[in-house]
Amino acid sequence: MSQHSFFVRALWFVCIGWWLTPIVVNLAWALNVTVILAPIGIKLTNLVPTVLTLQESRSFTEPDLARGQHSLLARALYFVFVGWWLSFLWANLAVIFAITIIGLPVAVWLVNRLPFVTSLYRFHG
Incomplete structure (x- = not known):
């Protein structure tokens, strides 16, 4: 999947x-607070860069980028002790x-790093 043009992404940002x-950020955080719905909350958090500016993660189309992720155990421990509250503030x-x-520009930079702040997930945008 290729990135949308700058014009389309800017139009998306301005209109939606x-x-x-x-809304997505706070819904994701509310889901992250619950143990049962936290996986859905983390998925929503990982989609925030796409929701903001239609930026697609290159790790979906380039499998080599996905190999640089931290282990699931490390990401889970980080999320439990740091990610859930730090991502809300961030x-x-x-x-x-x-x-x-x-x-x-600072907001876009912060949002693009939100998946990493939440669960050490490298978005590769």
Whole structure:
């Protein structure tokens, strides 16, 4: 799957991404707090860069990139002790930056790193 053009991604952000991303982030965090629904919450968190700007992860199309991931055990332990609360703060900081035009580049940078902050998942965007 190839990336969408800059124009399409910018149009998506202006019309949908800026308001849908905070909803997805906070829904994912609420799911992450529960033990049973945490896997769905983590999946939603990993989709946040796509929700914000339609950025697709290259690890879906380039299997070699997926090999650099941390082990599932390491990611799970990190999530339990750090990722669930740090990702909430990180994502909402990104939302605050996204409100302003000046802060938008910082917001996109923060959102693109949200999967890693949450569960050490390398998005490879």
